[in-house]
Amino acid sequence: MKYYIAKVKVVMTDDKGRQKNISEQYCVNAVSVTDAEAKVHNEFKNDGLEFEVTSVNETRIIKVID
Numbered sequence: 001m002k003y004y005i006a007k008v009k010v011v012m013t014d015d016k017g018r019q020k021n022i023s024e025q026y027c028v029n030a031v032s033v034t035d036a037e038a039k040v041h042n043e044f045k046n047d048g049l050e051f052e053v054t055s056v057n058e059t060r061i062i063k064v065i066d
Contacts, residue, residue: 003061004028004036011050023054033058 006026011019026043030036033056044051 001029001031003059003064004030004033004056005059006036006040006053007055008040008044009052009054010044027059027061027064028056029064 004027006028008024008026010022010024012022013019026040028036028039030039036056037053040053040056
């Protein structure tokens, strides 16, 4: 498994009902770019948010230490 950075554009609605585009980054532990994108889609599918995965890139991270 490798670590990937997935950039996601999320459409959020504020208190006044206005929509804002927010860009977020997620570190994903996956076997490939395709697997990382699928994991992001799986994470967001039940949130009811409009989102788009704009990019997925492999990182040089070797290990995450808790």
